[in-house]
Amino acid sequence: MFDSFMINTWIAATIVAITAGVLGFFVVLRRSAFAAHALPLATFPGAAAAQLAGVQPLWGLLVFVAGAVFLLRQLQKLGRKDVATGLVLVTLMAVGSLLLSMTNAYGPAVFSLLFGEVLGVSSADLLPVILISVAVMLGAMFVYRPLLLQSAFPELAISRGVRAGTIDLLFLCLLGLVTAMALPVVGALLVFSLLVAPAATAQVLSAHPARALALSVALSIGLIWSAIALSFLTNWPVGFFVGSIGALLFSSTRIFRYFRNRLKHERDRKAQHA
Amino acid sequence: MLTWLARILHSSFLHSGPVQTALLVGSGTAVVCAVIGVFTILRGHAFAGHALGDVSSAGGSASFFLGINPLAGFLGIAAMAAMGLEFLGVRRVREQDVATGIVLGAGLGLSALFLYFDLTTTSTTGAAVMVMFGSMFAMPPSLQWPALIVAVLTVSMVTVLYRPLLLSVVDVELASSRGVSNRWVGTLHLLALAAAVALAALSVGSVLASALLIGPAGAALRVSHRPSRAIFGAVVIGLAAIWGGVWMAYESYYWFSGNAWPVSFFVVAIIFAAYLLSMPCRYALQRMAAGEAGRQ
Amino acid sequence: MDLQGTLQAESHSDSQPLLAVEDLTVRIGNRVLLGGVNFTVKPGEFCGLIGENGAGKTTLLRTLVGLQPAPRGRVLVEGQPPNKARCLVGYVPQKINFAPDLPLRVCDLVELGCDGHRLGPRLFSRRLRGQVDAAIHAVGAEKFARQRVGELSGGQQQRAVIAHAMARRPRLLLLDEPLANLDFRSANELARLLGHLARVHCTAVLVTAHDMNPLLSLLDRIVYLAEGRVACGTVDEVIQTDSLSRLYGYPVEVIRQSGRVLVLPTANPSKIPEDRCYVTPGDEQTDGDPAC
Numbered sequence: 001m002f003d004s005f006m007i008n009t010w011i012a013a014t015i016v017a018i019t020a021g022v023l024g025f026f027v028v029l030r031r032s033a034f035a036a037h038a039l040p041l042a043t044f045p046g047a048a049a050a051q052l053a054g055v056q057p058l059w060g061l062l063v064f065v066a067g068a069v070f071l072l073r074q075l076q077k078l079g080r081k082d083v084a085t086g087l088v089l090v091t092l093m094a095v096g097s098l099l100l101s102m103t104n105a106y107g108p109a110v111f112s113l114l115f116g117e118v119l120g121v122s123s124a125d126l127l128p129v130i131l132i133s134v135a136v137m138l139g140a141m142f143v144y145r146p147l148l149l150q151s152a153f154p155e156l157a158i159s160r161g162v163r164a165g166t167i168d169l170l171f172l173c174l175l176g177l178v179t180a181m182a183l184p185v186v187g188a189l190l191v192f193s194l195l196v197a198p199a200a201t202a203q204v205l206s207a208h209p210a211r212a213l214a215l216s217v218a219l220s221i222g223l224i225w226s227a228i229a230l231s232f233l234t235n236w237p238v239g240f241f242v243g244s245i246g247a248l249l250f251s252s253t254r255i256f257r258y259f260r261n262r263l264k265h266e267r268d269r270k271a272q273h274a
Numbered sequence: 275m276l277t278w279l280a281r282i283l284h285s286s287f288l289h290s291g292p293v294q295t296a297l298l299v300g301s302g303t304a305v306v307c308a309v310i311g312v313f314t315i316l317r318g319h320a321f322a323g324h325a326l327g328d329v330s331s332a333g334g335s336a337s338f339f340l341g342i343n344p345l346a347g348f349l350g351i352a353a354m355a356a357m358g359l360e361f362l363g364v365r366r367v368r369e370q371d372v373a374t375g376i377v378l379g380a381g382l383g384l385s386a387l388f389l390y391f392d393l394t395t396t397s398t399t400g401a402a403v404m405v406m407f408g409s410m411f412a413m414p415p416s417l418q419w420p421a422l423i424v425a426v427l428t429v430s431m432v433t434v435l436y437r438p439l440l441l442s443v444v445d446v447e448l449a450s451s452r453g454v455s456n457r458w459v460g461t462l463h464l465l466a467l468a469a470a471v472a473l474a475a476l477s478v479g480s481v482l483a484s485a486l487l488i489g490p491a492g493a494a495l496r497v498s499h500r501p502s503r504a505i506f507g508a509v510v511i512g513l514a515a516i517w518g519g520v521w522m523a524y525e526s527y528y529w530f531s532g533n534a535w536p537v538s539f540f541v542v543a544i545i546f547a548a549y550l551l552s553m554p555c556r557y558a559l560q561r562m563a564a565g566e567a568g569r570q
Numbered sequence: 571m572d573l574q575g576t577l578q579a580e581s582h583s584d585s586q587p588l589l590a591v592e593d594l595t596v597r598i599g600n601r602v603l604l605g606g607v608n609f610t611v612k613p614g615e616f617c618g619l620i621g622e623n624g625a626g627k628t629t630l631l632r633t634l635v636g637l638q639p640a641p642r643g644r645v646l647v648e649g650q651p652p653n654k655a656r657c658l659v660g661y662v663p664q665k666i667n668f669a670p671d672l673p674l675r676v677c678d679l680v681e682l683g684c685d686g687h688r689l690g691p692r693l694f695s696r697r698l699r700g701q702v703d704a705a706i707h708a709v710g711a712e713k714f715a716r717q718r719v720g721e722l723s724g725g726q727q728q729r730a731v732i733a734h735a736m737a738r739r740p741r742l743l744l745l746d747e748p749l750a751n752l753d754f755r756s757a758n759e760l761a762r763l764l765g766h767l768a769r770v771h772c773t774a775v776l777v778t779a780h781d782m783n784p785l786l787s788l789l790d791r792i793v794y795l796a797e798g799r800v801a802c803g804t805v806d807e808v809i810q811t812d813s814l815s816r817l818y819g820y821p822v823e824v825i826r827q828s829g830r831v832l833v834l835p836t837a838n839p840s841k842i843p844e845d846r847c848y849v850t851p852g853d854e855q856t857d858g859d860p861a862c
Contacts, residue, residue, distance in 0.1 A: 029672070033372050082320045083492035087549055090485040094542035097407040097482075101536050107400040114406060114481075115386040141691050149686035152674050152719075156734065159635045159661040160687040161653065187386075189328075193379030196372050203673045207718040212673035237390050243383020250376045 006232070008121040012129055013224045016182050017194075019133045021220030022140050023178045024199035025213045026171060029151040033196065035072060035172060039179045040191040041089040042068035047113050047183055048099035056125055057113065061180035062132075069176045073169070115239030116187035118228055129181055136177050143170055148209060185224075187239045190246075197246030198223055204253040219249065287524055296410040296520050296537065298418050302425035303473040303486065304512030309432050310470040311491030312504045313463065316443040320492075321368060322359055322464075324484040326471045329355045329381040331480035333472075334405040335388035339395045344404075345420050348475045352468035355381075360464050385480075408479030408538040410520065421473060428469040435462060440501060477516075478538035489545035490515065493552040497559065515544040586649065588613045588742055588774050589634070594643035596629055603629055605798035606643070611776055611791070613741065616768035618785050619778040621795035627778040628664065630795065631746050634776075635661045647742060656687075660735030660773075664746040666727050670720035676730040677715045680705050683737030705733040708771060709763060725756045729763075736767070742774045743767065749777075749784055757784045764788070782809075783830050809833070819843065 027036045043064045050060025075085045100109045140147075150157035150167050158164055182191045198219035206212040227241035287293055314323050330352040337347025368374060385405070392401035403409060432439065438459045474483035494507030519541030527534040587610035594607040603626040611617050621627045632638040634645055636652035647655035660683075668674075680702045685692065692698075706715050709729045714722055719730055728748060735743055745764070749757040765788040768775045779785060782792065786805060793802045794809070794817065801808050801817045808814070809831055811824045820843060821836035835842060 028372060031370060031372075031669075033370050033375050037375055083315060083488055083495075084549075086320065086324055086484055087489055087492065087546060090482055090489075091542055091546040093481050094407075094485070094539045097403075097479075098535055098539040101539075102533060107403050110406060111386075111389060111402040114402070115382075115389075142689055145682060145686050145688055145692065148674075149682045152668065152672055152679070152682075153666075153731075155637075155663045155665075156661070156731070157686065159637060159656075159663075161636075161656050162687050189382040190379055192375045193383075197376055197379075200372055200376075200671075203671050207673055207675050207716075209673050209678055235390075237386040240383040240387040240390070243379040243381070243386070247376050247380035247383075250373070 005119075008123060008126060009118045009228065010225075012121045012126060013118060013185055013228055014221060015129055015133045016185050017220040017224040018217050019136050019178050020182050020194050021198055021217030022137060022213065023175055024195035024220065025202065025216040026140070026147055026151060027175065027195050028199040028203055029148070030171070032171075032175070033192075034076070035175060036195050037192050038072055038075070038085070038089055039068055039172075039176055040183055040188040042071055042092050043176070043179055043183065044113065044188045045092050045096040045099060046180075047188070048096040048109070051109050051113070052099050052103050057184040058125065058128060058180060061183055062177075065176040065180050068179075069169075069172045072172060111237075112187070113183070114187045114189050115237050116185055116190060116242065118185060118231065118238050132177050132181055136174050136181075139170065139174050143167060147171060185238070186227075186242050190239045190242045193243050193246035194220065194223065197249045201249045201253045204257055223249065287521065290524070291415065292411040292413070293520060293524060295413050295415050295418055297517065299413060299421045299473075300410060300477050300516035300520060300541075301513055302422050303470075303477045304490070304516045305509055306425045306428050306470045307474050307487045308490050308494075308508035308512045309429055309505055310463075310466050311487045311489075312495065312501055312508055313432070313439050313443065314467055315488065315491050315495055316501065317463070319467070320488055321374075323467055323471060323487050325374060325378055326352050326355055326359075326468060327475060327480050327483035327487070328378050330468075330471055330475050330483070331385040331405050332381050332388060334475060334480060335385050335392060335401060338392040338401045338405075339388060341396075343417065343420065345417055345424065345472060345476055348472035348480070349424065349469065352472045352475075353465060356464040356468040357461075360461050404479070405475075406479045406481045407536060408475070408477055408482065410477055410537040411523070413476070417476070421476065424469055425473060428466050431462060432466055435459060439463060443501075478541055482538050482542050485542045485545050486512065486515070489542075489549055493545070493549040496549075496552040497556050511545065511548045515541045515548065518544050587611060588615075588648060589776070590644075590646045591634070592644045592646070594630070594633065594640055594645065596626070596633060596638065596640055598629070602798055604633075604795075607795075607798075607800050609793050609800055609802045611742070611774050613774055614768055614772045615774050615790045616765050616788055617774065617776045617791045617793060618782055618789045619776060619793045619795060620782045621778075621780065623780050625795045626798065627780075627795055628746055631661075631744055631776075631778055634744055635659065657738055658741045660732075660738070660740035660743045662728070662731050662735050662743070662745040662748060664748075664750065666724070666731055668720040668722075668727060670718075672718060672720045674719050675716050676711055676719055676722070676733065677702055677706065679719055679730055680733045680737050683734035701737055701739075705736045708736055708767060709733045725752060725760070728760070732763075736771070736773070739771070740773060742776065745775070745777045747778050747780070749779055749781070754784075761785050761788055786829070786831060805831075 024036075027033070043061050046060040046062075046064025046068075047057035048060070049064075050057045053060070071088070075088060078084055096113075097110070100106055100113070103109055146157065146162045146167055149160070150162055150164060154164060178195070179191055182194055186194050199216040201219055202212045202215035206215055223242065223245055226245060227238050230236070230241045231238040311323075314320060330348045333347040333349070333351025334344055335347075336351075337344045340347070389402045389405065400409070404412065442456060442459050470487055471483055474486040478486055490508040490511035491504065493511055494504040497507060498504050519537050522540040523534055523537040526540075589611040591607055591609050594604055595602065596604040607630065619627050619630065629638060633640045634647075634652060636656070645652055647658055652659065681695075681698055683705065684698050684701050706712055709732050711726070711729045711733055714726055719727060722730065732743075732745070743764075748760055748764070752760060761784045764775050764777060767773050768790075777785065782789075782805075789805055791802060792805050792808050793800050794814065796814070796818050799817060801813055809824055811822065814822050814824060814833060818835075820841050821838075823834050823836065825832040825834065
C-alpha cells in the first residue's frame with residue numbers, strides 16, 4: 001500500500017487529519033456539534049457541482065464554503081427552530097443529488113461524495129490542500145487563546161473584551177475550510193466523525209489544553225491512517241472504518257471515564273472510612 | 275374542464291406502471307408521514323426522526339445484498355433504532371450532542387459497507403443512489419401492497435392512540451396522571467415513527483426522508499397550531515409534493531431531452547417551497563384575523 | 571452626623587476614587603431599574619453592594635464591567651470608561667459552570683486570566699508562571715491547581731475563577747453574588763478571603779449580596795440598593811431604620827440581634843405603595859440620590 005500511486009493519498013490524508021484534529025479540538029470544546037454536522041451537508045452541493053463540471057470536488061466546495069458559513073450563521077440565529085434548519089440542509093442535499101444525477105457516473109459519484117474516496121489524488125491537487133491547511137493552522141494559532149477562553153467560559157471572555165461574534169465567525173470559517181478539505185476524503189456523512197471522535201477522546205484523556213490538542217491531532221492521524229490501511233487491505237470503503245473506529249474511540253472514552261469515576265468513588269469512600 | 279380531466283386520466287402518465295407504483299406507495303407514505311410528523315414535531319422529537327432516517331440507510335443497503343425486501347430492511351433497522359432510542363431516552367438525542375453524531379457516523383459507516391457489498395456481491399448497480407436518494411420509478415410492484423399495509427396499520431394505530439398522544443404532547447405529567455401509560459404511548463409512537471421513516475426512506479431515500487416526515491407537518495403547523503388542522507394540512511402538502519414531484523420527474527424526461535431529473539429532488543423542492551410559503555400564509559392569516567377582530 | 575456630610579468629608583480626603591459611578595440610569599424595557607445611582611469606591615476598600623433579589627445588583631455590576639450599556643450616566647475606573655480599563659478590573663460572574671470534560675486545569679484558567687484576550691501564540695510563558703502562581707496562592711488554590719476545572723466542587727471552581735480574575739493584579743475586583751449558594755462555613759471562608767485580598771493585595775473588592783451578614787464585620791463600606799437608588803456609607807450609618815426607610819420610600823425596620831442584621835418591610839402592607847419604577851414616555855426622571 002505504499003506504492004507510488006498511494007503516496008499522494010497518504011500525504012493528503014495526513015494533512016487533512018492534522019487540520020481536522022486541530023479544528024475538531026475546538027469543535028468539541030465549544031460543543032459545536034451542530035455546526036460540524038451541518039456544514040458538510042450544506043457544502044455537499046458544491047462538491048456535486050464540481051463533479052458535474054469535471055473538476056476536483058475541492059474547488060466546488062471552496063466556492064460553496066463561504067455561502068455555507070453564512071447560511072449556517074443565519075440558521076444558528078434561528079435557534080430552536082430545528083424544523084427549518086433540518087429542511088434547509090436536506091434541501092441542499094437534494095440539490096446535490098440533482099447535480100450528481102446529471103453527471104455520467106451518478107452511482108459512484110454519490111458513493112464517493114457521501115462516504116469518501118481516497119484514491120485519485122494527483123500531485124497537482126496536493127498544493128491547494130497544503131495551502132489551505134497552512135492557512136487554517138495559522139488562523140487557529142492566531143485565535144488560540146481567545147478561542148480557548150471563550151469556549152470555556154463565554155462571560156469571562158466578554159468581560160475581557162473578547163468579541164464573541166468575531167471569534168465565532170472566524171471559527172466557522174476555519175471549520176468551513178476544514179470541511180472542504182475533509183469531505184472528498186471521508187465523505188459528507190463522515191466528516192463529523194473525523195472531526196469529533198479523536199478530539200472528544202483526547203479531551204477525556206488529558207486535562208492540559210495544549211497536550212489535549214496534540215493528542216487530538218495524533219489520534220486523528222491514527223484514525224485516518226488505520227482507515228486507509230484497512231480500506232486498502234479489505235477493499236471496504238474508508239467511510240466505514242472512519243465511522244466504526246471513531247465510534248470505538250469515543251465509546252472507549254465513555255468506558256474509561258466510567259471506570260475512572262468508579263475508582264475515584266472507591267478511593268473517596270476508603271478515605272472517608274479510614 | 276371535463277375534457278381536460280379526461281385527458282389527464284387517459285394520459286400515458288397515469289397509465290405508466292412505474293408511475294402507478296410510485297404514486298401508490300408515495301401517497302401512502304405522504305399520509306403516514308403527515309400524521310406522524312405532526313406529533314413528532316409537537317413532541318419535540320424532530321431530530322430523532324432525522325437520526326432514524328440516517329440510521330435506517332444501513333437496513334436499506336443491507337436488504338440489497340441479503341436479497342430481502344428493501345421495505346423490510348428499512349423497517350427492521352428503523353424499529354431497532356427506535357427501541358434503542360426508547361431505551362436510552364429519546365430526549366437525550368439532540369442535534370447538539372456529540373454522542374448522537376458519533377452513533378450516526380457509525381450507522382452511516384455501516385451503510386457504506388453494505389453498499390459496497392451490494393456492489394460486489396449482487397449485480398445491483400446504483401444501490402447507493404436508491405438507498406440514499408431514493409428511486410421511486412424503479413420500485414418493484416411487489417412493494418406496493420406491503421407498503422400500503424404498513425401505511426394503513428400505522429395510521430390506524432395512530433388513530434387509536436390519537437387522544438393519548440395528544441395529551442402526552444401537551445404535558446407528559448398530566449398524561450400519566452390520567453392513567454395513560456406513558457411508556458406504552460412513547461414506545462408505540464416511536465414504532466410508528468420508525469414505520470414512517472422506513473416508508474419515507476423507501477420513497478425518497480434515507481438522506482432525504484426527514485424532508486417528507488418533517489416538512490409538510492412543519493409547514494402545516496406554522497399555519498395552524500391545532501393538531502387536527504395541521505394533520506389535514508400536512509396530508510394535503512405531502513400528497514401535493516408526491517404527486518407533483520412524480521409528475522414533474524416524469525415530464526422532465528421530455529423537458530430536458532432524455533435527462534430526467536430525480537423524483538426525490540422534485541418532492542423535496544415542493545416541500546421546501548411549501549414551507550417557505552407557509553410563512554407569508556401565516557402572516558396573511560394573522561392579518562385577516564386581526565382585521566376581523568378590529569372590525570368587531 | 572448626617573449621611574451626606576460624612577461622605578462629603580470622606581471624599582475630600584482622597585484625590586481620585588478608584589471607581590466612580592455618576593448618575594447611572596439603566597432601564598429594562600419600560601422599567602427603570604437604576605434611577606440616577608451615584609457612589610464611589612476607594613482603592614483597597616472592601617465594599618458590599620447589598621440589595622434584595624431583583625433590586626438590580628447584577629445589572630449594576632454588569633454595567634461596571636461593560637457588559638451592559640448604560641443609557642445615562644457615567645462609570646469611570648481610574649478616570650476611564652470600563653471598556654478602556656479592562657486590565658484594571660477583574661470580574662467573577664455569578665454562574666460558574668464548567669463542563670466536566672473541559673481540558674483546562676486551574677493553572678491553565680489562571681494563565682488565560684493573564685493573557686486570554688491576546689491574539690497570536692503565547693511567547694515567554696515562563697514569565698507568566700510567577701503571576702499565575704501568585705494568583706493561585708492568593709486564593710489558596712494550590713491543592714487543586716492541577717485538577718480539571720470541571721471536576722472541582724462549586725466553592726473550588728469559584729476560587730479558580732477568582733484566581734483567574736486576580737491574575738493581572740487588578741485594582742478592582744467585582745464579584746456577583748459569590749456567597750449565594752454556599753453553606754455558612756464556606757461563605758465565611760470566602761468572605762474572609764475577599765477581605766484578605768482587599769487588605770493585603772490592595773485590591774478594591776466590590777461584592778454583591780442579598781444577605782449581608784457574612785460580610786458585616788469585614789466591610790469597609792456598604793452601598794445599599796433599593797428602589798433604583800442607593801445609600802452608601804459605613805454599615806452603622808446606612809443600616810438604620812430611618813435611613814433605609816428614607817431610601818425605600820416606605821417604612822422598613824432594621825433588627826439587630828447579636829451582631830446579625832435583618833431588614834424587614836413594615837408589618838402593615840397597606841403602607842407599601844405600588845411599584846413606582848414603571849415609566850411611561852414623558853415621565854420625569856426619579857430624583858438622584860446625594861453623591862456618596
